[in-house]
Amino acid sequence: MLALVAGLWAGLTQAEEATPLPAPLEMGSRLNSAATDIRVIEPHLSVKQPTAVTYRGWPAKAVLDSVLGKGWRAKGVDVEVRALDGYVSRIPNQRFERYQAYFVSEIVGQSLFEVDNLEQNEKRIPLGPWYLVWDNTQSAALQAEGGTYWPYQAAQVRISTERQKALMPPRLAVSWQSASELTHQHCLSCHRANGFGGDKKPIDLAEVVRGMRQNEFTRWVLSPSRIKPDTTMPALQPRLDPAARERSAREIYRYLRALSAATDGTKH
Numbered sequence: 355m356l357a358l359v360a361g362l363w364a365g366l367t368q369a370e371e372a373t374p375l376p377a378p379l380e381m382g383s384r385l386n387s388a389a390t391d392i393r394v395i396e397p398h399l400s401v402k403q404p405t406a407v408t409y410r411g412w413p414a415k416a417v418l419d420s421v422l423g424k425g426w427r428a429k430g431v432d433v434e435v436r437a438l439d440g441y442v443s444r445i446p447n448q449r450f451e452r453y454q455a456y457f458v459s460e461i462v463g464q465s466l467f468e469v470d471n472l473e474q475n476e477k478r479i480p481l482g483p484w485y486l487v488w489d490n491t492q493s494a495a496l497q498a499e500g501g502t503y504w505p506y507q508a509a510q511v512r513i514s515t516e517r518q519k520a521l522m523p524p525r526l527a528v529s530w531q532s533a534s535e536l537t538h539q540h541c542l543s544c545h546r547a548n549g550f551g552g553d554k555k556p557i558d559l560a561e562v563v564r565g566m567r568q569n570e571f572t573r574w575v576l577s578p579s580r581i582k583p584d585t586t587m588p589a590l591q592p593r594l595d596p597a598a599r600e601r602s603a604r605e606i607y608r609y610l611r612a613l614s615a616a617t618d619g620t621k622h
């Protein structure tokens with residue numbers, strides 16, 4: 355009994371705490387494999403035209419298995435990547451099954467490990483110790499996403515279950531799963547939904563949509579600056595075509611309404 359409790363407890367605390375990624379010099383011996391070269395369309399450099407960079411590192415799934423054990427592969431779990439400056443990126447785990455990701459620690463043929471961020475007008479951002487990159491050369495969809503899910507200065511990883519609990523509560527139909535991920539990806543780094551999300555503008559979208567009609571909502575998220583010229587809220591998926599953007603905006607609205615209904619009365 356005691357052993358069982360101790361085992362459970364170890365499992366729980368392991369899931370709660372972030373685990374440091376090994377130093378780049380140790381990764382090869384830890385995984386017992388040499389680094390591979392991976393050529394990607396670098397989203398931070400590809401604002402005007404696609405620009406390729408070749409990085410060197412190890413497949414993310416092998417790194418995660420080694421650092422976190424197999425628990426990160428459980429259903430509905432996010433891989434949380436923590437950067438040196440406290441930036442937190444939560445990545446739905448199925449993404450690592452759908453696309454190939456790599457933790458990289460150098461640029462092939464260069465002594466410096468840094469990149470310019472053309473979109474945010476920043477130069478020579480240090481990328482180390484680890485930068486998570488995605489094999490996007492064959493995927494227009496991945497390229498259209500830009501730098502979402504490409505955390506740099508990554509130092510620690512953690513298994514995170516908070517998203518699924520908050521965004522897919524028991525009373526919400528499972529068919530909302532992909533809409534919940536869309537909303538998470540594009541809105542919840544700044545806003546919250548059912549209490550979960552970011553702190554940049556911590557309004558709860560599931561509550562906000564109760565007072566908004568669909569048209570009003572889609573007009574705002576598709577071009578916030580047209581309604582409020584000085585706003586810092588970015589437009590939704592600016593690189594996609596108008597019909598696809600409209601579909602995304604409506605899907606997010608309907609999901610937030612459903613989430614609102616599913617959690618009504620269960621809070622406060």
Ligand code: HEC
Pocket residue numbers: 540541542543544545554555557559562574575582584585586587588590606
């Ligand atoms: C980078 C941060 C950021 C992201 C990402 C973001 N927003 Fe915003 N949002 C803001 C800020 C800041 C405001 C406040 C608007 C202002 O006054 O400039 C805002 C305002 C809003 C409002 C208006 C609330 C009101 O008071 O009327 C809604 C609704 C909203 N956002 C929905 C969304 C949705 C839906 C998404 C995802 C598609 C999203 N936001 C993504 C930063 C963000």
